Amino acid sequence: MYQFFIEPFTFPFMGRALAVMVVLGALAGTVGVLILLRRLAFITDALTHTVFPGVVIGHLLSGDGGIFWGALAAGAATAALLTLLTRHRAVTEDTALAVLLTTFFAVGVVLVSRQSGYTADLTAFLFGRVLTVTGQQLAQTLAVTVLVIAILALLRRPLIARAFDPQGAQAAGYRIGMLDLVTNTIIALVVVASVRAVGTVLVIALLIVPAAAARAMSDRLALIVPLAAVLGALAGWAGLAISYDASIHHGLRLASGGTVVLVLIACYAGALAAGTIRRRLRVRRPPIRGSAA
Amino acid sequence: MSTREEAEVRPQALRLEEVSVAYGPALALEKIDGGVAPGEAVALIGPNGAGKSTLIKAILGLVPLAAGRVTVLGTSPAQARRDVAYVPQADTLDPEFPISVGQVVLMGRYRRIGWLRRPKAADKQAAHRALEQVGLADRARHRFGTLSGGQRQRVLLARAIAAEPRLLLLDEPFNGVDAVSEQALLDAIAALKKQGAAVVVATHDLALAHLACEEVCLLDRKQFGFGPTRATLTPDRLRATYGGHALELRGDRVIVAHS
Numbered sequence: 001m002y003q004f005f006i007e008p009f010t011f012p013f014m015g016r017a018l019a020v021m022v023v024l025g026a027l028a029g030t031v032g033v034l035i036l037l038r039r040l041a042f043i044t045d046a047l048t049h050t051v052f053p054g055v056v057i058g059h060l061l062s063g064d065g066g067i068f069w070g071a072l073a074a075g076a077a078t079a080a081l082l083t084l085l086t087r088h089r090a091v092t093e094d095t096a097l098a099v100l101l102t103t104f105f106a107v108g109v110v111l112v113s114r115q116s117g118y119t120a121d122l123t124a125f126l127f128g129r130v131l132t133v134t135g136q137q138l139a140q141t142l143a144v145t146v147l148v149i150a151i152l153a154l155l156r157r158p159l160i161a162r163a164f165d166p167q168g169a170q171a172a173g174y175r176i177g178m179l180d181l182v183t184n185t186i187i188a189l190v191v192v193a194s195v196r197a198v199g200t201v202l203v204i205a206l207l208i209v210p211a212a213a214a215r216a217m218s219d220r221l222a223l224i225v226p227l228a229a230v231l232g233a234l235a236g237w238a239g240l241a242i243s244y245d246a247s248i249h250h251g252l253r254l255a256s257g258g259t260v261v262l263v264l265i266a267c268y269a270g271a272l273a274a275g276t277i278r279r280r281l282r283v284r285r286p287p288i289r290g291s292a293a
Numbered sequence: 294m295s296t297r298e299e300a301e302v303r304p305q306a307l308r309l310e311e312v313s314v315a316y317g318p319a320l321a322l323e324k325i326d327g328g329v330a331p332g333e334a335v336a337l338i339g340p341n342g343a344g345k346s347t348l349i350k351a352i353l354g355l356v357p358l359a360a361g362r363v364t365v366l367g368t369s370p371a372q373a374r375r376d377v378a379y380v381p382q383a384d385t386l387d388p389e390f391p392i393s394v395g396q397v398v399l400m401g402r403y404r405r406i407g408w409l410r411r412p413k414a415a416d417k418q419a420a421h422r423a424l425e426q427v428g429l430a431d432r433a434r435h436r437f438g439t440l441s442g443g444q445r446q447r448v449l450l451a452r453a454i455a456a457e458p459r460l461l462l463l464d465e466p467f468n469g470v471d472a473v474s475e476q477a478l479l480d481a482i483a484a485l486k487k488q489g490a491a492v493v494v495a496t497h498d499l500a501l502a503h504l505a506c507e508e509v510c511l512l513d514r515k516q517f518g519f520g521p522t523r524a525t526l527t528p529d530r531l532r533a534t535y536g537g538h539a540l541e542l543r544g545d546r547v548i549v550a551h552s
Contacts, residue, residue: 037390157403164390164397168449171353171379171462172404173371219391219436 005237008244017130020141020197021236021260024190025206027145029232030152031190032211033225034183037163042097043082044187045204049101050078051191052200053108055125060111068140071195075188078104083181128199128257130240137196144193148186155182160221198257205261206232213264213271217278231267239263304367306331306460306491307352311361314347320359320514321347327510327519331459334482334492336502336509336522340535343513345495349462352493353379366459375404378458382465383445388438394448395433398424401455423454426484428477443474450481461485463494467501479505499526 009018035044051074058070085096112122152159161169162179170176187207194203214227239260246252246259305328314322322344329335337345350356351363354370365373378401401423402416424430427447432440437448446466453461461482467475482492482505494506502509502522509525511517517534518525 039387154408157400157406157408160392161400161403164392164400165381165386167381167385168379168400168452170355171374171377172456173374215391220393221391221396224391 004245005241008241008248013131013133014240014244016133016135016138017197017256018237018240020133020138021130021240021256022233023138023141023145024194024197025210025232025234025236025260026229027141027148027232028190028194028203028206029210029214029228029230030225031148031186032207032209032232033214033221033228034152034159034163035187035207036211036215037160038183040183040187041204041208042094043086043184044191044207046082046097046101047075047078047184047188048191048200048204050104051075051188051195052125053104053111055195055200056108056111059121059125060115067195068137068192071192072189074104075192076185079181079184079188082184083177087177087180124199125195126199126201127255128195128197128202130197130256133196141193141197144189148189151182151186155179159183198260202257202261205264209261209264209268210235213268216268216271216275231264235264235267236260304331305329305364306366307335307493308364309348309352309361310364312348312351312358312363313360314344314351314356315359316347322351322512323515324361325510325512325516325519327508327516329460329491329493329508331489331491332486333508334486334494334506335519336506337493337495337512338497338499338502338509338526338534339512339517343534345512346464348510348512349379349464349493349495352460352462353377373460376459378453378456378461380446380449380453380461380463380466382468383442383449384469386437386445390438392437393433394424394429394435394437394440395420397437397448398433398451398455401452404456419457420451420455423451424448426454427451427481441471441474443470446470447474447477447481450478454481454485458485459490461490461492463492463496465495465497467496467498499531502526 009015035041051071054070054072054074055067056070058066058068058073060066061070108125109122112125115121158169158174158179161172162174162176166176190207191200191203194206198206210228210232211224213231214224217227218224239262240256242263243254243256243259246254308328309325312322312325313320325348327335337348339345347356351358352365352370354363354374363370366376370377398420399412399416402412402419406412406416421430421433424433427450429444429447429451432444432448437445440448450463450466463482466478470478479501482494486492492506494501496502503526506522508520509522510519511525511530511534513534513536518530
């Protein structure tokens with residue numbers, strides 16, 4: 001166990017990779033619960049695609065250091081655009097959203113295809129390169145995490161009220177437009193923070209799967225949030241350990257990002273099975289659950 | 294209709310003065326005029342698309358007025374919001390949402406609790422009392438979505454009661470509600486009125502208007518009557534409001550056929 005789960009991470013580059021994956025897993029798991037409650041999976045998918053050209057432009061302008069800021073600019077722009085579009089009901093149609101995301105994505109692909117190291121760059125942007133994460137990038141990830149968790153803690157009641165009952169929340173005086181902008185911005189921030197480590201494509205799994213697995217295991221929000229965070233973090237750890245072990249001891253090169261996602265999917269399958277068994281068992285008992293508030 | 298004269302004598306919880314609301318170039322509501330006194334209820338009655346929900350939004354201050362004025366508890370709708378509670382239709386809410394009945398009712402206290410503080414004992418007591426008032430105190434720990442439609446509607450009313458409103462707005466609260474839940478809703482509304490709250494109910498249900506409301510507002514974009522229930526719900530006025538959908542039975546009773 002020690003050899004499998006601890007030893008690989010005594011190398012500095014593996015240690016940094018582990019820190020980033022665990023922090024990102026916990027962050028994405030937590031934010032994923034908000035996505036689940038608001039049913040924003042498709043919007044999130046759109047965001048991951050629209051951040052891509054920002055990544056490419058940032059890289060073109062100032063190399064690796066520009067990626068974060070390019071992604072941030074694109075993410076902020078899309079968050080604002082999506083809030084506006086959904087607010088005025090222009091994007092109730094999936095089609096409009098699909099057109100928007102493929103357009104952005106194509107722009108990114110066209111831009112990256114002008115580079116000489118085309119395929120390598122494209123792969124890195126899409127699937128990430130967690131093993132080359134620097135100390136500075138780790139610091140950026142930590143800063144985003146602290147910021148997002150603080151916002152979620154501060155706004156948890158308005159966000160829950162809005163997710164549960166938009167009309168009621170509006171009637172109670174909550175500013176729906178502001179809350180939606182904050183939500184979209186938070187999702188964009190997580191996508192941006194994850195670009196280096198897992199790429200713009202795999203981050204959707206980090207955001208959706210831990211929350212879905214946690215939801216399958218519990219009906220209580222107070223449990224779902226920590227469960228999703230822990231699942232995300234553990235899957236990050238296990239995925240890295242597995243891909244390291246496979247390539248060092250078995251000569252099998254497994255991409256770390258992809259391995260993390262597959263571990264997550266396995267967790268989800270397990271959670272679904274556990275949830276089914278739990279519901280079967282509960283049929284025989286009266287449905288009494290944890291505290292009311 | 295003596296609403297106008299009464300307004301001078303009694304302070305009104307809600308006052309509508311020639312309220313018009315426009316969506317784009319078309320008027321959704323035209324010159325709605327009337328009021329509700331504390332402790333009384335008014336039923337908004339009219340066909341689908343008559344503008345009942347729009348009028349409720351206007352009272353909540355959520356749609357801009359094209360003309361006229363809405364006065365809630367002596368002030369503007371936006372300023373009165375703390376003392377106004379709104380009950381949406383239960384079936385518009387996500388039944389899969391991971392939230393317990395007790396938590397839904399506690400939401401009625403959120404504005405008082407604020408963003409960061411934990412709920413105080415007083416908040417939890419208010420939520421519990423509200424749930425007792427709709428007869429569902431034993432369901433506090435169940436997930437909201439596991440309850441029947443009528444029970445969910447009662448939970449949403451309990452959430453409104455927990456907010457201790459002086460004006461209560463309900464949007465079609467009796468749609469798809471069983472007899473037991475209907476009685477529980479009526480009892481809870483009566484109790485609120487006794488405590489001095491004014492109530493506005495948008496509904497299709499003429500029987501409910503007779504049972505629970507002192508006044509009715511008949512509307513189909515325009516106002517076809519606003520006044521005491523018995524005097525206002527006349528066959529002629531109902532036919533005018535519902536057009537061809539109103540059918541007369543035995544001279545003095547009218548039923549309304551919905552498409």
